[in-house]
Each structure stands twice: as structure tokens, then as C-alpha cells.
Amino acid sequence: MSAARDILAHPGAAPRRAEDPVRLLTFSTLYPSPGRPNHGVFVENRLLHLVGGGEAESTVLAPVPWFPFRGGSSPAEALRHGLRVHHPRFLAPPGLGMLTAPISLYLTARAALARLRERGFDFDLLDAHYLYPDGVAAVWLGQELGKPVVITARGSDVSQLPDYRLPRQAIRRAIAGADALIAVSSGLRDGLLALGAPAEKVTVLRNGVDLDLFTPPVSRRAARAALGLGEEPVLISVGHLIERKGHHHVIGALPMLPGHSLLILGEGSERGALLALARRLGVEERVRFVGAQPHASLPGWYGAADAMVLASSREGWANVLLESMACGTPVVASPAWGSREAVRSPAAGLVLDETTPEAVAAGVRRLLAAPPDRAATRAYAEGFGWEETTAGQMQVFRRVLAARAGA
Template identity: 70%
Template structure:
């Protein structure tokens, strides 16, 4: 530790001695990520929020959230998704957590190169303001390696705060394919005090990028077993969604290529009696609709648009199977959510799938994500479907308590 950093750590009360002296109080976290829900994007990064909510509910940690958003001056819908950023408040409260949204400059086509510096510059101003208001932090809890993790490590070095980085998926599998992000990610991995991966596969990816294995803790995502439950009456759920007696498949996720919705649509010609509900929104919607028309299955595909989390259990509970065809995932929350509602899954072999689907009552994992493999997997699963109560019991082993305890252990080790 340099003298400058040591001095700053003493000044803001985050040295090891200061933490030990106040060890009976909750760990004070600054949670930092651009992947966090907000008033105009309530589903954006909800997996980060969910994990944090359960951590804070333990009463052994508190958090102030710094969730930067791109700067944009106009709210007119003519500007598409960019207009949503202009409507995000500078500060809001979500589930009892205070969330700050400082603006950073996101340059079209150049964001991959300028992102870390822009994020860091915006965040350091915001953090100085929080400290001036009297807030104090013990550690930075940062999510997503690039650009978020790189900026978080720079913040930690400037303000003398230890940094724990959580890798989420494409930040480990996709972004390192580019030379400059790979170099920056490698630097952040080396400088961070600890690393969290949401699956064993993701840990292997981090180690391949240079992380010492002992520095990486695997903490899977969990599922809210109270929010996601089997419907009291499944027939009523199906009727409310306008579904008949035909087998119903469900595909949930952002409408982008790597989520694989197009592969599920292409499997439908081999499943003539099956209907497909697609929940989500994104830039591929028109292309997916065109694909369904081209294959003559448009009458059996319904695009439900984005749905609030409170509505998802109705869809999971009504479906006969959830199909996840993603090419890349760190840990797909939709798998656990569906199973908690009693619905088995057919999953691609993306990272985390085999860790989440480990028993017949959970569903099955494909050897590859292709239309033929998806159709065959669905036929296999639904020819002898598991008891839905058994699927729910399986999901009950994936609550949040274990993950919360693991996070607390990581932060305490770092602070000690």
C-alpha cells in the first residue's frame, strides 16, 4: 500500500484497524455498477439489485448504490433508447436503498475505448460528494469487469478502499476478445482485492484471464422463493393468459441474438402442437417476428413484451417448459425462477446451466444450442414431464442465504 493510499484510508475511516474497531456494525459498502435498475429501466441489471437486497436484509451490511448512466439531453422518443437515459433521476430510492445516477459521457462507437475513463471521472466526483455529506465506506462492491470494474479499481486506489469485483458473463467470455478491453480487464483482475464469479464455468474464464484461482470465490445467484412460487391454480393462470390445452413453451430474456430466441422459433416446425411465449424486449423483435412468419409459425408465437418481475411467475407457472437457448450466460436467473414456479427447463450448455440443472426433476441441459437439439430436448422432457412439486422442491435448494453468507465472508476477509 502506498503512503498516499494509506493516508486516505485512515482519513476516511476504512483502514483494517478502523473496521476491526467497529466490527459489530454492518459492513458499509459502496455498490458500483452501470447494471442496476432505475425508474425508466426497472429490469436493467435486476440480478445485481436482487443479490444486494438479500445481502442488506441480513442486517450485516449496508449499501449506498452508485449506478452511473450515460448522459443524454433529450427525452423525445425520436431518440429511441437514448431518450430513456435523460429521464432517469439523479437520485432515487429502491427497496430501501439509496441509488445515485451520476452522468458519464458515452460516445457512440467509441464507448468501448472511452468507457472506463468516462465512468471513473463521473464516479469520483459523485463519491467525493457522498464523502463530503458525511458518508463513509469500508469497501467497493463492483459488478461487471469492463468498464465498470476497471473504473471501480481506479476509485479504490484513489480513495483507499478495497474493491471486490463480481464477474457476470460476457465481461469474461466476450469482451476479452478485444485487445484493449482484455488488457484493462487483466489489470483490474490483478488489482482487485477479491473476485466473485457466479458459476464455476465463469471462474474458469477468470483464471484463463490471469486470475489466481485462490482469489476467485464462486457465489451462484439465488432465487426469491417467496416471489417465485407455483400458481395456486395453474389452469386459472393459463386461462388468464389466453392459453388453451396445447403445450406452451416460454423463452424469457432481452431480444438480442445471444439469447437464442430465434433458435427456439426455428425449432417450432418440428413441434407442430406447441405454442411459444417470448417475454422481453430488444432490437431483434422485428427480425424474430419476420423469422416466425417465414417459417409459418407466427400463429403459434406470441411476443409478450417486457414484464415486471411481479408478473413473471404467472408466465412461468402457466408454461409447460422454459427454454433457454443462450449462447453465453454467467448464471441464468430465469432457470431458477422457472423451477421455483414448478416449471422444468430445457437449457443450452452455457456457463452455469449444468450447475443449476443437476437433477431430472429440474429439466435437462442440451449438448448444443441448435433448433434440432432444442426440439429433441423438448420432446424428451415433455414425453415424461417431472412432477411440478418435485421441480419446486429442487429449486428450494437455491435460496439466497448461502450466497449472502458467502458475500459477507469475502468482504470480512478483505477487510481483515
């Protein structure tokens, strides 16, 4: 055995039976941590429903970026919703992170895994989320350990990062090295095929929505009053305040939507620019920057709004669409990947043909001129529970494990 394999070698474990739960090592930098409680919550939600089915168990390795002198830290280990989550720090120098992240992430994860395996930890399959740098590092770990790797592609790891030469090369190698790939929408699947993924390696498993958490308010009037909202039509836009989320298009639509107000939930580097845009357009009094909100508080905001507007330029599968619809609030969505798969009925809302302030304004006017019954919107969302996705994940995992065993 090589020295590289020695450091990660497991001291020995009882034979596994086919009926035993699949032991996953879920690996992703897109995962909530004490310092960033809303970061990657969509990965956590998917995993919680998976392990809740009883056919899988998981330990989470969720490295957090770190750079000397920047300050800030997260506990090395945390317990979230019954799952043990490990947060080793990986070096992420400003301006160089895109190039150095795969090797830094790999070395950090490798050292953390060595410590875990010294304590008797073992797993059957590496469940990685996001192709770059996470999937790249996961494939290196899987090759070193002799463990199968399944990577879930989620959006900009397919639509944006491959535009850069070195990440594109690394992504294509990760695609080749993974045992299986999961795409959260058909559009992402097409993107993976364009990057060279064999069709038989890719499975489309959409995201779902927590139908117990995201529910319509008992009283919309009370929900609106609790948030200080009046009788005017209220739009809501949810997501990080970054360019690709398209909040500027929604603000830009307000001059064409007199009497409408806008709630923006999220934080990010574009906050100042968005505030300046609202002032320049003379709509500052109609835009309310709410800031980032705990996931559990989102239903109150969705349920109080008349429509949710998603103006993103790129998405794999926008969870906010399902969350809003589950609260009874219809959506106006940009034509990003996944939108037409999520919004397939007038009860859900509508998808724009292009993403401009003019198109957003026209879409909002069209939707609110004859809004769907909110109970019908909720009923539509009920078709997007997690059961189908969980079953599909388990099929992928067991197929990969069976193929490894046969080999």
C-alpha cells in the first residue's frame, strides 16, 4: 500500500450487508455553518430528506474558506438536525481562489478524513455537491481511497465556471472520474452532456420543497399586517444580492408598475449599487431591503406577497420558485435553466421569454391582471415533494455500489 493510501487507511470494519443503509460522506462547501447559517441550505434540505427515508446515513464534510488576517471562523464540528457536520478550513486567498481552491480543498479534506478514519469512521460512497472545486477534489479523494463518487451539478458549475479555461479542464476531468452525475434540471443535464458527460452517466433529479415548512398563511391580511404591508400589490425577490440574481431588473421594472412595492430578501456585494439604482429611478420609497432571513422565516414573507419575481440570469433549479408556490404565491420567472420545468401550469405563474425590466413589468402586469387562485398554486406545488427525488438518489447510489462490487 502506498504512503498516500496509508494516511487514509481504515483500521478495519465489519462486512456490509446489502440491506444496510448506505453510508455517505456528503462533501460540499455549499453547506450551512454557524458563521453562514443560510449558505447552501438547499444541499442540507435535500440531504435531510434523503437520510429521513432511512435508506442512507451521512456524515457531512463541509470545508469553509479561510484566509489569514481576514478574521472569522466556524467551529470545527457541529451537530445540525441530527447530522454530524465537520468544518475544516481551507486556504482561499482573494483573487486566486478559483485557481487554488481544488488542491487546497483536497488537502484540507484529506487531512480531515485521516483524523476521522483514525477514530473508526468509514463510508461507502462520496456524495459531492457542485462540480468545481468540490467535485474535482471529491474525485481525487475517491481515487485515493478506492471509493465511488457521485457528483450533483447545481447551476453555475455548469453554466458559468466552464467559461474559464483551467476550471473547464478540471471540470471535464471530474466528470470523467465520477461514477455518476446528478443534475437538478434537464437544462443542467444538457450542459453536462456538452461538457463531455456520457448520457448514461447523468440522472436528472429535481429539487423538492418542504411542504410542511412552506405553507400558505392562515390569514394573508394578518401576515401582511405583521410585516407592515399595506393594500398595494407587493412583489418579493429572494436571493443573494449579486449581479446574476437579477434584482436590478426587478427594481428597474418598478417605474412601469406604479403603486407596486418590492421586498428584497438577501445580502451581498451589490446592495449599495441596488440602493443607488432605486434612488436614481425614484422608487426608493417602494423598495424595502429586508436583508438575509432565516430559512424558517421565509414562509411568512412569501405568503404575504402577491407575486414572487425571479430575474436570475443563471440557475440550475431555483428553489425559491417552489418555496413561493408552496406558500400560495405565484411566480414570474426568468427563462433560466429549470424555470420551465418548475413552472408548467398557469396555477404556478409564468416564465418570461427574456429578462429585462420591461419584460418583468409586463409579466407582473399579466399575472396580477388575472392571478391564479392561491389554493391552486399551493396544490400545484404539492406535486414537488421530496419523495421522488429521494428514491431516485437511492437508485443512483445503489447502482453505483453494485457496479463497484461487480467490478
